[in-house]
Amino acid sequence: MATNTTVEYQLAEQQYFHAKTTEEKLTALQKMLQTCPKHKASENLQKNIKERISKLKTDIQKEKQAKKGSGGHPLAVKKEGAAQIVLVGTTNSGKSTLLHQLTNAQVEIAPYPFTTKKPEVGILDYHGVKLQIVEIPALTEHFRATEYGPAYLSIIRQADLIILLFNTPEEKHLLDVELQDIPNERLIYNHQDHLADEIWQRLPLIKVYTKQPGKQRNYPPLALPKGATVETLANHIHKDFVKRFRFARIWGSSKFPGQTVGLSCALVDDDMVEFHLR
Ligand SMILES: Nc1nc2c(ncn2[C@@H]2O[C@H](COP(=O)(O)OP(=O)(O)OP(=O)(O)O)[C@@H](O)[C@H]2O)c(=O)[nH]1
Ligand SMILES: [Mg+2]
Structure with a gap:
């Protein structure tokens, strides 16, 4: 994508890709629209997001209808969430x-x-x-x-x-x-x-918070597999994060607050990670 986007936008986009339900996708898209750059060059991007939001709203309506009607196998349960x-x-x-x-x-x-x-x-x-x-x-x-x-x-x-x-x-x-x-x-x-x-x-999961320098931690946290590293988290946020990675600062776990770490650093439940990119 040619348009330069902010870290907030990239986080929202990542949330979109990892969303497991239509409702979660909608929330992420709305966040993307809020954080997407508002200039001439990004008009197409904004238009595209708006179209996706409107399509998702239609999907949600349809899902509700299907649940009310007789459609759908009554015994099947679609996995949702982490x-x-x-x-x-x-x-x-x-x-x-x-x-x-x-x-x-x-x-x-x-x-x-x-x-x-x-x-x-x-x-x-x-x-x-x-x-x-x-x-x-x-x-x-x-x-x-x-x-x-x-x-x-x-x-x-x-x-x-x-x-x-x-x-x-x-x-x-x-x-x-x-x-x-x-x-x-x-x-x-x-x-x-x-x-x-x-x-x-x-559960074989940990929850990890991200934050931007000088800001409060982002909510909600991301659920990652136990054994995840800073690199696992980077990959979850955005495909560019590993390539552009300089260092991360980490709060929680066994590290001292704000300790500088690399991609291989293992994460534990409730860690908070701040990425510094080039
Ligand atoms: N044994 C038990 N009964 C409870 C408990 N809490 C509520 N109940 C009462 O037990 C009855 C059945 O509760 P439900 O929650 O419907 O039980 P269930 O396991 O879903 O039952 P079915 O769906 O009918 O198999 C109700 O009258 C409840 O008020 C509890 O912790 N243990
Ligand atoms: Mg019951």
């Missing part, structure tokens, strides 16, 4: 209650069994990182032999983390039997307190 976490349990174990507590999703909570009849979805905002939470309808004995069992088990198998809910030791045993082929490190037994923190610690 990770997918499923709530799995016996009936009346409080799955819908927990989904509502974590995400504020409006779901039916009732004292009679099998209230939830299809997967229900909400988004947990964890310090700005969006995590998708999915309630799976209650597990029963010989679950894979039930009509929708295989479809639900396939969602469970593909999830990043599984939270187990049950009322009695017998119900816990039922879950252990039905889910015996799921690796243990992906299972959490629900104990309510600080569940969101526990979810985050168990």
Whole structure:
């Protein structure tokens, strides 16, 4: 692109490329329009962004219509956000209650069994990182032999983390039997307190903030894989960042505040990084 753009614009553009939902894309585009240079040479760019915003708004309308109508497979759950976490349990174990507590999703909570009849979805905002939470309808004995069992088990198998809910030791045993082929490190037994923190610690992710010199940190943070380095972050922000990299300053982790580091520096959760480019 010939037009010179600011770091803010490039961050917004990067947010656009990494957006996982139509709504996130729209937010990023609106930020791009705000931060895009306002001169003659960038008129085409502005026009292009405006067109994309208008197209996305149409898409969002269509998605809403599709959800209302009969279109779309009722059992399929599209992954959204930085990770997918499923709530799995016996009936009346409080799955819908927990989904509502974590995400504020409006779901039916009732004292009679099998209230939830299809997967229900909400988004947990964890310090700005969006995590998708999915309630799976209650597990029963010989679950894979039930009509929708295989479809639900396939969602469970593909999830990043599984939270187990049950009322009695017998119900816990039922879950252990039905889910015996799921690796243990992906299972959490629900104990309510600080569940969101526990979810985050168990995910293979860290959240990292960027900042520009002399400014506050950018919000929301970026979710990166555990083991990510300054170079991983640079690549996430913009393809030019590694090429133009001079040094970074970093706050958090084991470094002293504002320490100068290179591309190979490993990042940990809650690090804040300031890029200096040529
Ligand atoms: N066991 C249990 N029950 C709860 C909890 N919180 C709320 N309840 C009550 O238990 C009943 C069922 O709660 P739901 O959240 O609908 O349970 P569910 O696991 O989604 O149930 P189904 O979707 O019907 O399988 C309701 O009457 C709730 O008020 C909890 O932490 N544990
Ligand atoms: Mg329910």
